[in-house]
Amino acid sequence: xxxxxxxxxxxxxxxxxxxxxxxxxxxxxxxxxxxxxxxxxxxxxxxxxxxxxxxxxxxxxxxxxxxxxxxxxxxxxxxxxxxxxxxxxxxxxxxxxxxxxxxxxxxxxxxxxxxxxxxxxxxxxxxxxxxxxxxxxxxxxxxxxxxxxxxxxxxxxxxxxxxxxxxxxxxxxxxxxxxxxxxxxxxxxxxxxxxxxxxxxxxxxxxxxxxxxxxxxxxxxxxxxxxxxxxxxxxxxxxxxxxxxxxxxxxxxxxxxxxxxxxxxxxxxxxxxxxxxxxxxxxxxxxxxxxxxxxxxxxxxxxxxxxxxxxxxxxxxxxxxxxxxxxxxxxxxxxxxxxxxxxxxxxxxxxxxxxxxxxxxxxxxxxxxxxxxxxxxxxxxxxxxxxxxx
Numbered sequence: 001x002x003x004x005x006x007x008x009x010x011x012x013x014x015x016x017x018x019x020x021x022x023x024x025x026x027x028x029x030x031x032x033x034x035x036x037x038x039x040x041x042x043x044x045x046x047x048x049x050x051x052x053x054x055x056x057x058x059x060x061x062x063x064x065x066x067x068x069x070x071x072x073x074x075x076x077x078x079x080x081x082x083x084x085x086x087x088x089x090x091x092x093x094x095x096x097x098x099x100x101x102x103x104x105x106x107x108x109x110x111x112x113x114x115x116x117x118x119x120x121x122x123x124x125x126x127x128x129x130x131x132x133x134x135x136x137x138x139x140x141x142x143x144x145x146x147x148x149x150x151x152x153x154x155x156x157x158x159x160x161x162x163x164x165x166x167x168x169x170x171x172x173x174x175x176x177x178x179x180x181x182x183x184x185x186x187x188x189x190x191x192x193x194x195x196x197x198x199x200x201x202x203x204x205x206x207x208x209x210x211x212x213x214x215x216x217x218x219x220x221x222x223x224x225x226x227x228x229x230x231x232x233x234x235x236x237x238x239x240x241x242x243x244x245x246x247x248x249x250x251x252x253x254x255x256x257x258x259x260x261x262x263x264x265x266x267x268x269x270x271x272x273x274x275x276x277x278x279x280x281x282x283x284x285x286x287x288x289x290x291x292x293x294x295x296x297x298x299x300x301x302x303x304x305x306x307x308x309x310x311x312x313x314x315x316x317x318x319x320x321x322x323x324x325x326x327x328x329x330x331x332x333x334x335x336x337x338x339x340x341x342x343x344x345x346x347x348x349x350x351x352x353x354x355x356x357x358x359x360x361x362x363x364x365x366x367x368x369x370x371x372x373x374x375x376x377x378x379x380x381x382x383x384x385x386x387x388x389x390x
Contacts, residue, residue, distance in 0.1 A: 148260015
């Protein structure tokens, strides 16, 4: 068993300061397992699995069922019963609280619209992702990259079992999970769209080009993209632009959130097959970006990429206060200082740039530019973006 200490500590911190904590993220990513670990710390625990008909029957009158409970109350797969948010608001406002709520959901607050309306100021969110490189160990880097971060995929006994699990996940997601959220797009249509996105992984979103290729209008394909983003299987990396003399790209960059799902949609079973595929560089870039974001524990509003029409670009830009960190991602063991990196430093006034690469070393490339191997990513500072390294 891989103990997810970082998440457990964060959940405990949030529960200390909030009556309601929501763990959100894709299905099968380990939210329930984390909730069960947290529950061990409470003397009284009540668990409602909202995919269970018995639990739904118990919550037929939710106020009656919940208001007398004490301790930790876990509401699993909350998206199946969004009307509960109104009840939670009333319960959260009652005096002399003797209970905490831990709610688990597989859709973002933007998709579960009632959360923002009913629980604003009363709830803390924590997005849960799959296993990280820090959790599985650097010796398992390629396994994590190929299989992805979903626990059952990663822990499968062999590559064939892992691929089978991911293919079944994709099918269940399209045929059951999306319809349960009220999304009526045919599964075959959404699968075709998702597979096309896999081939666009790591590219800048071009709605007109994509709509022509998919045979639907811009608004429709944008809606499909937002649905997959709101259900955590696609990431949109926002562009950064500011008032400089260069024309800058203002469209998001698209990544599938999990490289295991990416490889399943591309039909890539092994590292050897991936190494011969044209998307290997984009797959590596997405994997590295997720590893960096997990290590630095950043918020979505702090994360960008930067690109100009003249070719200057930065794969990842993280901003917190007056600190600006840049990351350039290279699948090479011999990274160099490029003119693009120098342009980014000058134009964006970066505090430091890290060139993340495939070796296992850390060394300076120039003033405020450091080459760091992905296996050493745990040596990046986690808080305050102190740019020194050990």
